[in-house]
Amino acid sequence: MNCIIIIEMGTDAVRVFAFDLSGNLISSSKGHYPTFHEQPDHSEQDPEQMFITMLYILKNLLNEKIYPKKYTVTCICFGSSMHSLLAVDKDGIPLGNAITWADNRGKKEAAELKQSGLGEEIYRATGTPIHPMSSLIKIAWMKNHEPEKFKQAQKFMPIKSYIIQQLTGDCVIDYSIASATGLMNIHKLTWDEAALEFAGITPQELPDLHPVFYSGVTLKKEYQRVLKLSPTVKILIGSSDGCLATLGAGVWENSMATITIEDSGAFRIIGDKIIEDPKQQIFNYLLTDKHIITGGPTSNGGVIFNWFAKQFGDFREAFDIDQSMEMLIEEAAGVEVGSGGLIFLPFLHGERAPIWNPNSRGCYFGVNIRHERKHFIRATIEGILYEMYSIGRTLEKHRHIESLSINGSFASIPFCTQIIADLFNKPVSTLNHADSIGKGAFLLSATEMGIYPSLEEASKTVTMHQTYLPNAENHKVYAQYFKVFESLITKVADEFDAISDLQQRYSQ
Amino acid sequence: MHFPHILEFTHKKNNTIQLNSFNSNVTDCICLYYILEGKFSWMIDLQQHTLYPGDFALVLPGQRIGGESGILNIGALFGLKISAEDCGKLLLGKWSGLSKKEKLSINQILLVNKQQLVLKLKEAQVLMYNLQLELQNEEVGFYTRVNQLLDELFVLISRQLIRQNNSRRDFPQTFLKLEQTLRQNLAHQWTVEEMAALTGMGTTAFTEKVKNYSGFSPLNYLINIRITEATKLLKKNEVNVTDIALSTGFYSSQHFSTTFKKLTGYTPSEFRKK
Structure with a gap:
């Protein structure tokens, strides 16, 4: 029996999935790697640790779960989170850690570029909003702040390219990951001259660009041997987490969108055209040159509820944070829709779409004397979801959307799913599989192998589990509170800058 | 000498401020202080600390401690000095009745947390009074009791350090x-x-x-x-x-x-x- 292996280099862990050729999950396994925050705005990971962790998890999964069941691996496909950046020297040795998407060190570089005409030109060409998350800004930051390291660097690549290079010796990048670097011209499918000039690099300093179906690399002999894989096993470079999750969510219809909320989150649609946004609020990433994933990301998803639980959760009875969060959800469910007029801005991590302001911060607004702890719990959850609604409305200016599918651990909490349905006033479906990224990568691989005639046909095999219908009464209440939420954000824009500046200056 | 490892045990009530009453020194033993009354301003390893009743200070071999401006403030406190073995590396010596593994664990915990020198540890008060009674009265079984109380004290400190640092x-x-x-x-x-x-x-x-x-x-x-x-x-x-x-x-x-x-x-x- 043949099987397909998916290797997903996620934000906090590598996940390895094994699917049979019909798309049934045989087994999966994860290995965590840490994120280091040496300075407040910094967020880094150790590339060697990520590689070793991946190798270990992959090897164990094969030996313990796949080979004993007599499966033969025919294809390995890669997925990964976007926007990471690693600089390596002339021998291919990493110059320090990889910088993750959550890193905001390039705040100043991003703000300056965004205000210039060049910023708009680069956004149009690359589809990536001008923000410290992008490789473009990270490289520019290194050029300005670590000139020695910048000079020593022979290549700049995302972590996924590094992992594939370790395994195969080739330095390659797929369209999906490349289109999220801020360096790729998504219209011409080449590295963008203006962006590279701003970053101060040449195309030779970047990996070779390939479509997501590219399989022209082979595993090094040592890894074939140690993983007991045949030399003919196909290595598919694959795509990014965002594009794969959209494919795996089965939202191929134009009138559908998908919401993902894990620690962070995104609202995404799929189409055959790049959507131009004069306000530069949305991204356009390439699944293929004919399948464009358009959407907006939030940095403030489940991670914010996690923060709330850590600070204010009840730990007298709860054994751990998960249990404490469950108790909080129960309490929140007992509070009226709209939390009695308490509104929460969830921007504890600054925010990306739609405001793209790293200086934005959190806020509870409208507190009155009757508000209790439970109102704060519900307001926190509603605030996170108002923000997702706000991103969704930005996309709705470009596309008529009738229904939604959701995935990710936070969005899939039934209490949250119902609020999403009420907020958007649209039916919301959950999926039959737990992990949309893994599923998407399977569909991609199976299409490449000819099991499905096209990605479109592949995505039709995704089935919905349960549909939450909107409550019109609740929607009416939410819509009124949302107006306040939205206007509040624009009104305190100057104060966001002021407080973030003071925080940087005075807090330790 | 019943307890060669106990270099000093004091229960002090300080009513006057005297210059050079608590000068800064690098210690070669384990120094433990429990504050009963008053407010003490100390420098521990170049860090300024203000200690109030219920606070417990722990200073390990090689670390520096002294009063601010060399003064011991007005107030009352317990002080305990215990010698370490193996050039200060083994904190709980042969006197301790803990198992070898437990000794190693406590050693690790204290060393890893040595920047966290001041703890809130009200539970230590009873232990210190009992220790004082045992040392003064020398009643039957006191030899074992004293060492047990010391073990109990170190276990209490270690658990508190962990509790302060690792929240579940x-x-x-x-x-x-x-x-x-x-x-x-x-x-x-x-x-x-x-x-x-x-x-x-x-x-x-x-x-x-x-x-x-x-x-x-x-x-x-x-x-x-x-x-x-x-x-x-x-x-x-x-x-x-x-x-x-x-x-x-x-x-x-x-x-x-x-x-x-x-x-x-x-x-x-x-x-x-x-």
Whole structure:
């Protein structure tokens, strides 16, 4: 029996999935790697640790779960989170850690570029909003702040390219990951001259660009041997987490969108055209040159509820944070829709779409004397979801959307799913599989192998589990509170800058 | 002398301020202070601390302590000095009735947390009074009781340090701290018990939690970090393979070579040449 292996280099862990050729999950396994925050705005990971962790998890999964069941691996496909950046020297040795998407060190570089005409030109060409998350800004930051390291660097690549290079010796990048670097011209499918000039690099300093179906690399002999894989096993470079999750969510219809909320989150649609946004609020990433994933990301998803639980959760009875969060959800469910007029801005991590302001911060607004702890719990959850609604409305200016599918651990909490349905006033479906990224990568691989005639046909095999219908009464209440939420954000824009500046200056 | 390890035990009520009554000194023993009354301003390892009743200060061999401006403030306190063995490295000496493993764990906990010198530890008050009574009255069984009380005190301090540092609200944070501690001393032959003790959890719960969170058993996670660090050193091409093996915690270059090859398919020297 043949099987397909998916290797997903996620934000906090590598996940390895094994699917049979019909798309049934045989087994999966994860290995965590840490994120280091040496300075407040910094967020880094150790590339060697990520590689070793991946190798270990992959090897164990094969030996313990796949080979004993007599499966033969025919294809390995890669997925990964976007926007990471690693600089390596002339021998291919990493110059320090990889910088993750959550890193905001390039705040100043991003703000300056965004205000210039060049910023708009680069956004149009690359589809990536001008923000410290992008490789473009990270490289520019290194050029300005670590000139020695910048000079020593022979290549700049995302972590996924590094992992594939370790395994195969080739330095390659797929369209999906490349289109999220801020360096790729998504219209011409080449590295963008203006962006590279701003970053101060040449195309030779970047990996070779390939479509997501590219399989022209082979595993090094040592890894074939140690993983007991045949030399003919196909290595598919694959795509990014965002594009794969959209494919795996089965939202191929134009009138559908998908919401993902894990620690962070995104609202995404799929189409055959790049959507131009004069306000530069949305991204356009390439699944293929004919399948464009358009959407907006939030940095403030489940991670914010996690923060709330850590600070204010009840730990007298709860054994751990998960249990404490469950108790909080129960309490929140007992509070009226709209939390009695308490509104929460969830921007504890600054925010990306739609405001793209790293200086934005959190806020509870409208507190009155009757508000209790439970109102704060519900307001926190509603605030996170108002923000997702706000991103969704930005996309709705470009596309008529009738229904939604959701995935990710936070969005899939039934209490949250119902609020999403009420907020958007649209039916919301959950999926039959737990992990949309893994599923998407399977569909991609199976299409490449000819099991499905096209990605479109592949995505039709995704089935919905349960549909939450909107409550019109609740929607009416939410819509009124949302107006306040939205206007509040624009009104305190100057104060966001002021407080973030003071925080940087005075807090330790 | 019944207790050679107890260098000093004082219950002091200080009514006047005198110059040079508490000058800054590097200690060669373990100094423990429990504040009963008043407000004390001390410098411990160049850090300014203000101590109030119920506070407990712990100073380890090699650390510096003294009153601000060399003064002992007005108030009352217990002071206890205990000698350490093995040039200050073994904090709980032969007197202690704890098991060898427990002694090692407590040693680790105290050393790892030595920047966290002041604790809220009201429970220590009863212990200190009892210790005073036992030392004064020398009633039957006092020899065992005194050492038991000291053991109890160290256990109490260790648990409090862990409680202050590791909240069960935040296992990821606890785990990250553990990882940093392991990386700082990879050459040490860490046991699961030691790692669990650092997080303040029992061994079984710790193993379960780590497995669930990281996907690895604690020892496999450790091997993972060892190979990661070894990989970096191999790529640097400056250190020889045996030194890399030992500095990253493998028993020998043979042990390193086998483990490395089993995972990566390369022997360390092949990996270096590739």
